[in-house]
Every structure is written in structure tokens, then in C-alpha cells.
Amino acid sequence: MSVLNIALSKGRIFDETLPLFAAAGIEPLESPQSSRKLILPSNRDDVQFLIVRASDVPTYVQHGGAHLGVVGKDVLMEHGGDGLVEPLDLHIAKCRLMVAGFPNTNLNGAQRLRVATKYANCARAHFANHARQVEIIKLYGSMELAPLVGLCDLIVDVVDSGATLAANGLEPLEHIADISSRIVVNRAALKTNNSQISELLTKLDAAVQQTIAQS
Ligand code: PRT
Ligand code: MG
Numbered sequence: 001m002s003v004l005n006i007a008l009s010k011g012r013i014f015d016e017t018l019p020l021f022a023a024a025g026i027e028p029l030e031s032p033q034s035s036r037k038l039i040l041p042s043n044r045d046d047v048q049f050l051i052v053r054a055s056d057v058p059t060y061v062q063h064g065g066a067h068l069g070v071v072g073k074d075v076l077m078e079h080g081g082d083g084l085v086e087p088l089d090l091h092i093a094k095c096r097l098m099v100a101g102f103p104n105t106n107l108n109g110a111q112r113l114r115v116a117t118k119y120a121n122c123a124r125a126h127f128a129n130h131a132r133q134v135e136i137i138k139l140y141g142s143m144e145l146a147p148l149v150g151l152c153d154l155i156v157d158v159v160d161s162g163a164t165l166a167a168n169g170l171e172p173l174e175h176i177a178d179i180s181s182r183i184v185v186n187r188a189a190l191k192t193n194n195s196q197i198s199e200l201l202t203k204l205d206a207a208v209q210q211t212i213a214q215s
Contacts, residue, residue: 004047004196007061007069009054013181016092017070023210024203046196055118058084058184067189068197073179074158078119085190087201088183090208097122099174100165101147101154107132107173116143116152123156126176144168 008014010032021027028040032051040049050066057071058079070090074097097119099107107113107130116137117123127134134154139146143155144164158179159165159172183204190197 001046001196002193003045004068004193004200005050005066006047007050007052007057007066007071009057009070010051011054012093013054013070013072014051017090017181020090020092020204020207020211023207024200026200047200055079061184061186064186064188066186067193068183068185068200070181071184072158072181073177074119074122076182076184077177078121080121081184083187084184085187086182086184088205088208090181090183090204091212093179093181095158095160095179096172097156097176097179098159098172099123099126099154099156099176100144100159100170100172102169103171105153105173107154113154114152115154115156116146117156118143119156122176126156126174144170 027043028049030040038051057069060066061069062083112133114135115123116139120136120138143157146152
């Protein structure tokens with residue numbers, strides 16, 4: 001029996017995933033808040049958690065560094081999903097991928113708009129679908145700052161309550177996609193570790209359905 005490596009990011013996704021894994025009988029023995037370890041053992045000998053950057057989860061799973069992972073659909077869309085299968089929507093860490101900017105921004109004007117985002121591929125695809133010419137400016141965070149200092153006309157970012165946009169005088173202008181976190185599995189591992197992974201997916205699915213029924 002081999003040990004299943006599950007890639008997770010700290011913070012929101014870890015916090016919201018934990019109850020689902022617990023319901024499936026899997027609990028980490030340490031928390032990433034109190035531990036500096038990047039490999040967290042679990043109560044099961046055949047499962048351990050790998051703590052990685054949210055945007056690195058698809059890369060770890062794609063290249064087999066982890067058998068499976070939990071990742072936001074936003075990060076997954078941006079990665080492209082090569083070498084991965086996406087068998088389960090966990091219905092957690094929900095938000096929306098949006099185009100945002102100053103109120104009354106004309107998205108359909110003649111001038112070429114500058115769009116700052118860490119979702120360069122998603123943004124490029126979205127504006128291409130609308131036949132709009134844009135210049136993409138790649139950022140790694142704090143996108144809401146960029147329009148305020150004239151770096152760009154628009155941003156593409158995930159929005160939950162909208163409070164961060166509002167606090168910076170911005171508003172959501174266009175919806176790109178509804179986002180929630182997904183289980184991704186390495187395509188080859190699905191064959192080599194089929195029984196272990198199938199068992200885990202069945203239990204997680206049951207936990208998700210139960211959580212949905214209770215809400
Ligand atoms: O920092 P790093 O690059 O490692 O990763 P990360 O910042 O993307 O990780 P994390 O933990 O912040 O987010 C992980 C995943 O949570 C994302 O990929 C999304 O799928 C999901 N998620 C859900 C969110 C939000 N809600 C969210 N609100 N991710 C980020 N936000 C940000 C948002 O961009 C805004 O700046 O939180 C801020 C507050 O949102 P409002 O609208 O409630 O004000
Ligand atoms: Mg962050």
C-alpha cells in the first residue's frame with residue numbers, strides 16, 4: 001500500500017476542506033498554523049497532506065508530486081488542467097471571477113483597455129470571446145490597487161462579498177465564472193492508485209452531499 005499525497009494550500013481552502021476530510025475519516029495530526037512542516041501526517045498511515053501555494057496545487061498534481069489536491073476553480077482554469085482530472089466539486093470557498101473597475105467604465109469603447117490580473121489566461125480568453133482588444137498586465141496580488149494608481153483600466157479577480165472592491169472605489173462590472181474548490185487527481189494516479197483514490201472520493205462525495213443537505 002502506498003501513501004497518498006494530498007496537496008492543499010493554507011488558509012481558506014485548508015480551513016474549509018478540513019471538515020470534509022474529517023467526515024471522510026481523515027484528519028491531519030498537526031495544523032499548518034502551528035507547524036512549519038510542509039508534509040503533515042494524518043491519522044491514517046496511507047494518507048498525508050502536502051502544504052503548497054494555492055497556485056502551485058495543479059502543478060504538483062500534474063507532475064505527480066501529489067496524487068491529488070484541492071484547488072479553486074479559478075486557479076484550475078488559469079492552469080489549464082493538463083494531466084489532471086477533476087472528479088469532485090467540494091462546494092467550498094465559493095466566489096466569482098469578475099471583471100472589475102471604476103463605475104461607468106466603458107468596456108466597449110474604441111480604445112484598447114489595460115487589464116491587470118493574476119489570471120492572465122482567463123482574462124485573455126474572456127476578452128477574446130467578447131472580441132475586445134486588451135493589454136494584459138500580469139500581477140501576483142493586490143489587484144485592487146492597480147486601477148487606483150493608473151496602472152490599468154480594469155482588473156480581473158475573484159470577488160466574494162465585494163467589500164474589498166467597494167473599499168477601493170471599484171465595482172464588479174462583468175461576471176466570468178462561478179468559482180468553488182475542486183478535487184483534482186493526477187491522471188496516471190487514477191489508474192495506479194485506483195482503489196485508494198476511489199474510496200476517498202466516495203467518502204468525500206458523501207461528506208459534500210451531507211453538508212449541502214444540512215445547509
Ligand atoms: O496567496 P497565494 O497566491 O498563495 O494564494 P491565494 O491568495 O489565491 O490563496 P487564498 O487562500 O487567498 O485563496 C484560495 C482560493 O480561495 C482562491 O483560489 C479562490 O478559489 C477561493 N476564494 C474564495 C477566494 C475568495 N473567496 C476571496 N474573496 N480567494 C481570494 N479572495 C480575495 C479576493 O480576491 C479579494 O481580494 O479576498 C479578497 C476579499 O474578498 P471580498 O470580495 O469578500 O472583499
Ligand atoms: Mg493570498
